[in-house]
């Protein structure tokens with residue numbers, strides 16, 4: 438019994454290569470950056486609810502150049518006035534850097550090819566990208582043409598492009614796409630591509646791009662890789678052909694298709710930032726490039742200011758970068774859960790203490806700083822799933838508190854409890870606030886407004902302390918082997934209670950360029966430890982404040 442009643446109406450829509458050699462399967466890494474071609478301004482733009490305006494396209498174009506794209510498909514000049522004007526604006530205003538080649542898309546129809554070349558007048562160089570659909574479904578349903586007639590259409594387009602190129606000044610290269618390649622029999626895709634190549638006759642000086650689009654994704658990535666390998670092995674004048682890949686993401690496999698396709702012979706990738714594009718989008722170039730980067734391969738694109746890239750992209754496309762989009766999403770470096778935070782904090786300390794050549798911090802595939810993200814804001818995020826490791830790491834890296842190991846658990850549970858009850862994430866300032874209110878310089882119910890010490894021997898100190906408690910103020914005395922011990926003994930005697938001082942640590946604290954001293958005290962009573970922290974410009978005052986804070990925590994607890 439099927440849960441979804443229509444499963445029987447589906448069957449695989451792809452044509453696997455017979456007996457594929459699968460040499461690509463022996464490879465494990467992409468070893469150099471492919472030629473990148475951004476199709477944000479064409480495939481990305483044609484899929485937007487409101488396509489970009491001229492100004493938005495100009496801003497996006499400049500940004501793509503800044504990222505480092507050397508080939509940019511700027512549009513479909515015959516599609517609309519905006520598309521045409523955009524192409525003219527770039528050319529007439531000399532806005533295309535010499536090392537950047539614009540690319541334009543055209544169908545195999547004369548008036549569209551004519552308009553495309555008209556749009557390119559004055560361009561120093563460009564790629565003219567011709568396509569027609571070759572899949573069984575499109576041949577039968579859309580074009581209602583035989584294989585021979587589909588080849589004739591491609592040949593017509595290829596010949597027209599050649600003719601118009603001859604009539605137009607500028608250095609123009611050609612690209613051909615057997616559109617819907619993944620729904621096409623590989624033998625037929627090869628036949629039609631070779632027919633086009635025989636018209637264009639690629640040479641080393643004039644190589645041709647054969648683009649193998651996953652127009653719609655129908656198969657698992659290895660099936661596509663076999664198709665790419667088959668084309669690469671059999672294309673006419675392969676040595677003068679650049680194999681381009683253009684995967685869409687219908688099955689969520691565009692990145693895998695691209696990576697395996699590159700292993701199988703692809704030289705070039707057409708994709709978009711954050712995977713914008715028709716339906717589920719084109720392949721996300723950010724992911725592809727940073728996947729390479731994370732393995733030590735220079736992607737030759739600059740994504741070091743991801744927050745800015747996301748801002749520009751979201752503004753001009755009116756799309757949203759998904760929070761979990763690899764490398765770019767708001768949450769992709771965030772660790773909320775305790776064990777992840779603990780491992781990240783320890784991994785970061787390990788890096789400080791060891792001479793690590795390679796990045797291998799647990800749970801962080803790359804250093805978030807490499808893409809312009811910051812640890813405190815983006816990595817350690819605190820909610821009810823967090824633990825002591827993350828909370829302490831935050832307090833240390835953002836506020837300079839080195840909370841003693843033994844105190845961390847108590848603080849971790851305190852923070853977790855606040856977040857759990859409020860049912861929300863806590864910002865770093867809120868975590869600091871909890872810490873301050875709960876532990877630092879707590880002066881109720883007991884306070885010590887004044888304290889003096891006298892040295893009574895080599896290891897003996899006496900104190901005279903003024904203690905305020907429950908509305909009365911008294912001067913008390915005590916002796917000890919140090920100042921804190923003397924105050925502790927004086928308080929014990931005055932309050933007639935017993936406890937032991939189990940932890941004491943101190944360190945300097947940088948607060949707004951002033952150095953203060955921070956002390957941490959743990960007092961134990963009936964098997965339970967109470968914590969206090971003192972912050973003061975003077976270390977003696979800090980330690981007494983820490984002691985008092987712990988004592989007050991104990992008194993409040995005993996009162997319950």
Ligand SMILES: CC(=O)SCCNC(=O)CCNC(=O)[C@H](O)C(C)(C)COP(=O)(O)OP(=O)(O)OC[C@H]1O[C@@H](n2cnc3c(N)ncnc32)[C@H](O)[C@@H]1OP(=O)(O)O
Pocket residue numbers: 480483513515516517542543544545546549568569570579580590616652715
């Ligand atoms: C997979 C992709 O992304 S391909 C790129 C798709 N992008 C776009 O289509 C965006 C821009 N397109 C447009 O603005 C318009 O489609 C235009 C201006 C190109 C053409 O507009 P129109 O001619 O008015 O309409 P339309 O696109 O519906 O034309 C379809 C006709 O073109 C034919 N056709 C479609 N693609 C091609 C092609 N690549 N080569 C030759 N003919 C084609 C169809 O078979 C159909 O023919 P018919 O009129 O005999 O039925």
Ligand SMILES: CC(C)C(=O)C(=O)O
Pocket residue numbers: 480542568614616617648650651652653683685
């Ligand atoms: C024009 C072609 C390359 C295309 O966009 C596709 O097939 O997805």
